[in-house]
Amino acid sequence: MKRLKAQTLRSISIAVIAVLVTIGLVSTGGIGTLSALGYNAIAAICPLGVLETLLASKLFVPRALISLLVLVVLIIALGRVFCAWICPVSLIQRWFPGRKKRQKELESSIEQVTIQANELEEDPCGEDRAPTPAAAPIPVAIPVVAAPIPAATPAAAAPTPAASTATAAAPQPAPQPADCTPSACANCGTATRTLCGHGKPNRLKLDSRHGVLAGSLFSAALFGFPVFCLVCPVGLTFATVLIVMRLFTDGDVTITLLVFPAILILELLVFRKWCAKLCPMGALFSLISGANRFFRPKVDNRKCLVTAKGIDCTVCQKACARENIDPRRPDTSAGALADCTKCRDCADACPVGAISFPLLSRPDRSSSRSAKQESPQS
Amino acid sequence: MTGEKKTSLSRRSFALGAGGAIALLGLGGTLKLVGSEPVCRPPGGQDEDAFIGACLRCEKCREICPNHALIPTRIEQGLLNARTPTFDFKKGWCDYCAEAYEGIPQCVAVCPTEALRLPADATPETVILGKAFIVEEWCLGWQLRGCRRCLDECPYEAIELDAYDRPVVIAEKCNGCGKCELVCISMMGGSLYRGATDRAITIKPAETVEQLLKEQTGGGAA
Numbered sequence: 001m002k003r004l005k006a007q008t009l010r011s012i013s014i015a016v017i018a019v020l021v022t023i024g025l026v027s028t029g030g031i032g033t034l035s036a037l038g039y040n041a042i043a044a045i046c047p048l049g050v051l052e053t054l055l056a057s058k059l060f061v062p063r064a065l066i067s068l069l070v071l072v073v074l075i076i077a078l079g080r081v082f083c084a085w086i087c088p089v090s091l092i093q094r095w096f097p098g099r100k101k102r103q104k105e106l107e108s109s110i111e112q113v114t115i116q117a118n119e120l121e122e123d124p125c126g127e128d129r130a131p132t133p134a135a136a137p138i139p140v141a142i143p144v145v146a147a148p149i150p151a152a153t154p155a156a157a158a159p160t161p162a163a164s165t166a167t168a169a170a171p172q173p174a175p176q177p178a179d180c181t182p183s184a185c186a187n188c189g190t191a192t193r194t195l196c197g198h199g200k201p202n203r204l205k206l207d208s209r210h211g212v213l214a215g216s217l218f219s220a221a222l223f224g225f226p227v228f229c230l231v232c233p234v235g236l237t238f239a240t241v242l243i244v245m246r247l248f249t250d251g252d253v254t255i256t257l258l259v260f261p262a263i264l265i266l267e268l269l270v271f272r273k274w275c276a277k278l279c280p281m282g283a284l285f286s287l288i289s290g291a292n293r294f295f296r297p298k299v300d301n302r303k304c305l306v307t308a309k310g311i312d313c314t315v316c317q318k319a320c321a322r323e324n325i326d327p328r329r330p331d332t333s334a335g336a337l338a339d340c341t342k343c344r345d346c347a348d349a350c351p352v353g354a355i356s357f358p359l360l361s362r363p364d365r366s367s368s369r370s371a372k373q374e375s376p377q378s
Numbered sequence: 379m380t381g382e383k384k385t386s387l388s389r390r391s392f393a394l395g396a397g398g399a400i401a402l403l404g405l406g407g408t409l410k411l412v413g414s415e416p417v418c419r420p421p422g423g424q425d426e427d428a429f430i431g432a433c434l435r436c437e438k439c440r441e442i443c444p445n446h447a448l449i450p451t452r453i454e455q456g457l458l459n460a461r462t463p464t465f466d467f468k469k470g471w472c473d474y475c476a477e478a479y480e481g482i483p484q485c486v487a488v489c490p491t492e493a494l495r496l497p498a499d500a501t502p503e504t505v506i507l508g509k510a511f512i513v514e515e516w517c518l519g520w521q522l523r524g525c526r527r528c529l530d531e532c533p534y535e536a537i538e539l540d541a542y543d544r545p546v547v548i549a550e551k552c553n554g555c556g557k558c559e560l561v562c563i564s565m566m567g568g569s570l571y572r573g574a575t576d577r578a579i580t581i582k583p584a585e586t587v588e589q590l591l592k593e594q595t596g597g598g599a600a
Contacts, residue, residue: 028441035436036490045490049434053491057431061492211395212402219399219406225430227406230457235435239461242437242450250469256453256460277391278398 006344007094010084014091018241025242026249033238034086035229046234047071048216048281052226055217072288079292080285084341088237089268089275098272106318106349113305113313114351120309204290205336209276209283216280228280233267236260276322282339290338297327297346298361303354304328319349327355414456416583417464418508418554420448420485421474422494432493435461439485439494444478445470447556448485465507467556467581473533474502474555503534508554509587510536510547510579514594516564517578519545528558528579545579554581 017034024031029039036043045067054060075082084090216228229235240260246252268274275282299316301307306328317326317333326333327346347355416426420439423429440448440463447470451459463485465472475483481502486494496505510528518525522542529537529545536551537558564578582590 024441025437028444028446030438030442030484030488032436032438032441032488032490035434036438038490040442041488041490043436043438043488043490045436046434049436050491053432053434053493057428057491057493059428059432059492061432061490064491067490208391208393208395208398211392212398214395215399215402219402222403223406223410224427225406225409225458226434227402227409229434230405230409230460231402235461238437239435239450246449250449252449252452254452254454259453259460277394280398 006348010343011091011094013085014088017086018088018091018238021238022241022245025238026245034088034234035232043067044071046281047075048213048284049226049229051217051284052220052228055221056224056226075285075288076291077294078342079289079295080282080339080341082285082341083275083279083282084343087234087281089233089279092233092237092264092268093272096269098269102318102321106315106321109313109318110315110349110351113311113315116311116313117305117309117351120311204287204338207277207283209279210287212278213280213283231263231267232281233264233274234281236264240264276324286336286338289340290336292338292340294359295342295357296337296361297325297330297340297355298358299328300354300356303352304350305352305354308352313351315349315351316346316355319345321345409456409458412456412458414458416585417451417455417459417462418581418583420463420465420494421472421483421500421505421507422486422489422496423463424505424507428495429493430458430462432491433462434491434493436490437461438488438490439463442484442488443470444475444484445473447472465556465581467559468577469560471556471560472507472554473557474505476502502555503553506553506584507556508581509549509584510552510554510558511582511587511590512545512547512579513574513576514544516574516576517545518564519543520578525563527561527563531557531561533557547579549587554584556581 017037021031021033021037024033030041032038032043034046035049036045038044041063045064047068050064050068053064212228216226219227239256243252243254243256243260247257267278271278297316299307305311305313314326316328317324320327320335322343323339323341324333324335325337325340325346326335330337330340342357344357347353347357414430419426419429420443423433435450437450440450447465447467448463449466449469450461451464453460455464472483474481478484479487483494483496486496489495512520514520519528519539522544524543526539526543526545529539533555534551534553536548536553537545538548540546558579559577559581562577562579565574565576
């Protein structure tokens with residue numbers, strides 16, 4: 001069976017939850033919307049909503065604080081999964097696609113590296129093997145250039161056509177500056193580890209979303225009501241579903257029918273970068289998910305075109321259009337790993353399937369060992 | 379901000395964040411200044427400031443109401459009120475969940491942020507959801523047609539007949555449960571008085587009714 005694309009899976013996941021909420025809207029179980037999803041009195045309350053109402057009403061509600069605590073634990077365990085798998089915003093934006101420039105770029109990029117990879121396949125090791133010994137004088141360069149390659153296994157690194165590494169990287173030194181600063185990985189001594197703990201500089205990244213987050217908390221405290229909740233696109237989405245249903249079931253004609261969709265259009269379609277630039281919920285989640293250690297993207301360097309073949313491939317980086325994380329070097333990429341929504345787009349885009357989301361990305365000695373074992377074959 | 383060269387906040391990003399924050403502050407301030415129309419709240423939401431400060435607009439109370447008496451407030455009644463719960467007494471009345479849940483209001487029970495919160499000694503008589511108000515021109519009883527449905531149905535005996543057998547609300551006894559509005563036959567079954575836009579007896583927030591009564595008596599005197 002053909003494996004479903006992560007994007008399809010995500011759409012299904014979001015749709016299932018949206019249908020569940022919609023059933024809740026017309027039933028009497030008290031399912032609630034995503035603002036407080038659950039059954040009856042038990043609910044996962046929006047963490048931002050809890051903080052806002054806490055500040056606005058100065059009221060400590062045990063139930064809300066417990067929910068907040070549980071969600072913080074969940075976010076630490078799973079990261080920003082809400083953003084990719086639950087929040088309806090990304091699905092709405094998919095329904096109304098904007099410019100597809102990035103998608104085209106990504107596709108052409110995949111095509112390009114695939115061609116390069118195929119060329120290397122067709123032109124098998126004959127030429128490549130030769131430089132193996134020749135590569136010896138350059139090893140200074142190799143462990144540094146391709147840091148994630150197990151430094152202890154130059155044999156594994158050697159099959160990398162050193163020449164092509166040089167030619168691929170040399171003409172464009174700019175796109176791969178991170179190659180020259182693999183200090184993070186070098187520090188921890190386990191070179192295969194793409195996700196080492198030394199990436200502190202990039203753990204937390206403040207951006208415009210955090211400004212909006214501060215604004216929503218401050219305004220709630222100042223004016224005594226959760227201001228952001230009024231314009232929250234998640235809340236407005238389900239409110240729109242509800243009023244459209246009420247239009248048909250109760251004949252309730254109201255300006256709300258125009259105002260809510262108008263706000264949504266403004267937030268999500270006019271300002272398409274809502275998630276990456278403005279959403280205070282994403283900002284809050286990213287503050288918490290800095291502590292996340294599970295299900296993080298992991299690049300298998302034995303498969304990755306960059307490390308295994310020396311092709312200048314940046315497909316995974318391009319696939320991460322929203323968060324701008326470079327799965328190969330999350331510690332130095334533009335986006336922080338805390339912002340990873342586990343959307344798996346990078347894994348899907350990778351032409352050689354080198355990216356996975358293991359429960360725990362450990363120092364990974366097994367892979368370097370297997371790399372050693374494999375090296376004689378190559 | 380983080381001190382890192384690469385991770386520091388770019389000027390553009392800072393401006394955007396500040397812009398978003400200011401927009402929210404502006405929205406909050408404007409709404410605070412403009413204020414909002416009073417609407418009837420479910421039990422426990424009578425302290426409007428506390429209610430509006432904690433309501434997440436999560437729809438739980440509206441969903442759980444066994445009498446289907448709650449609806450989301452429309453934006454016409456204020457952006458601040460939009461999506462918050464209010465009553466539609468034409469759909470159902472508030473019996474304090476006496477019938478289905480032995481007098482434990484379910485809207486209060488499910489409210490995740492305690493926007494709906496009842497004092498421990500609250501009884502249906504002490505929690506005032508609103509007050510009934512009769513528009514005399516629309517009322518069949520006031521047209522001397524002998525209708526007294528509201529009086530018959532009122533669980534709090536808050537309606538009596540005056541010297542001419544016309545229904546009158548006893549404001550002190552009325553807690554705004556909405557049963558009179560639910561059963562009022564004006565605007566139903568063709569019993570429409572010319573110019574009527576609503577049922578003859580409706581529940582409105584206590585302060586609104588006070589004002590209306592003043593106007594009514596004032597208008598009558600003039």
